[in-house]
Amino acid sequence: MTVTSTKTAPFKFDNVGSFLRPVKLKAAREDFKNGEISQDELTQVENEVIENLIQKQKAAGLKAITDGEFRRSWWHLDFFWGLNGVEKVEAEQGYKFADVETRAETARLTGKISGDNHPFIEHFKFVQQFADDDVIARLTIPAPAQFLAELVRPENKAATEEFYPNEEDLLKDIANAYQTFIQELSAAGCTNLQIDDCTWGMIVDENFWKNMNDDFTVESLSQKNVNLNNAAIEGKPENLTITTHVCRGNYRSTWASSGAYDKVSDELFGKENVAGYYLEFDTERAGGFESLAKVSGDKQVVLGLISSKIPELEDKEEIKGRIEEAAKYISKDRLCLSPQCGFASTEEGNNLTEEEQWAKLQLVKEIAEEVWG
DSSP states (O other): OOOOOOSSSSOSBOOOSOOOOOHHHHHHHHHHHTTSSOHHHHHHHHHHHHHHHHHHHHHHTOSEEOOTTTTOSBSSHHHHHTSEEEEEEEOSSOOBOSSOBOOOEEEEEEEEEEOTTOHHHHHHHHHHTTOOSSOEEOEEEEOHHHHHHHHTSTTTHHHHHHHOSSHHHHHHHHHHHHHHHHHHHHHTTOOEEEEEEOHHHHHTOHHHHTTOOTTOOHHHHHHHHHHHHHHHHTTOOTTOEEEEEEOSOOBTTBOOOOOOGGGGHHHHHHHOOOSEEEEEOSSGGGOOSGGGGGOOTTOEEEEEEEOSSOSSOOOHHHHHHHHHHHTTTSOGGGEEEEESSOSOSBTTOOSSOHHHHHHHHHHHHHHHHHHHO
């Protein structure tokens, strides 16, 4: 039996995007950092391991292939660094996760922002050559709201305000940069773009607000983020499906925030102009399924019920039961299944082996086939 599916994402058996980096790739990146190999030599290794990964994705039955984010160090910063007017800098401190602090790097403005000639276009073209009648090529990038969040970090705020004393101008240029990128990506043949967005996980987390001033509320920040994301994807090509992935942090198997979707469901599920949502639901930190009733129109929801953070396989019948529970609030026909996040949102990767990673995806496939046929 195979999962019935269309050529349009999301798919009943799906995946968020990133994969554990092979040892060969990690070694090559370290050699490049130490000046022992050239950029061309690193690219050759990247091409080789990405092609191998794509064949494994096809063999696993995935309908959307990615490069596993193998050319990136971070799920988000590498994209920001590729925009015009942005530079890579050392941060004062890393991002705070539950049990660890990340590497201390960030993206800071050096001028006005624009999105033309982004290096990710060529990255996508490499994957696109392996698309066929059965699979499409997908690109994942961080959300515009995530870029805004990076630019207003305390250590970046002065540079941001130097070039954008008026926030409206900043929001406009972020949206325009993304629109430019999306048009160029579509011209390269992309029909499926996934926008990864941790800002919603921040907004619903009580600890996030302890460090905020009184200028913001849950409602005002939610409205600002959804408006920015919508402005960035406005005017997208008709044949380009845009989805979004929402999580609460994923770094070396740890997490950054907690909170149910309820506080942001009106804006996120009701007003964001995407075709589907990849949602973290593997632990109680994400709350219940009640807010799925707010998902507007015919948008799809990919339930992230399988954890990419731990090697242990979930109980198949328990996952099926949770799908039935979610179906009380949204039609089962609009539901899909995936891991709750990527296996390596940063090059460090989560604490499981490549074999365990593929076993997780095999479990997702089996459940999807048994639930949807």
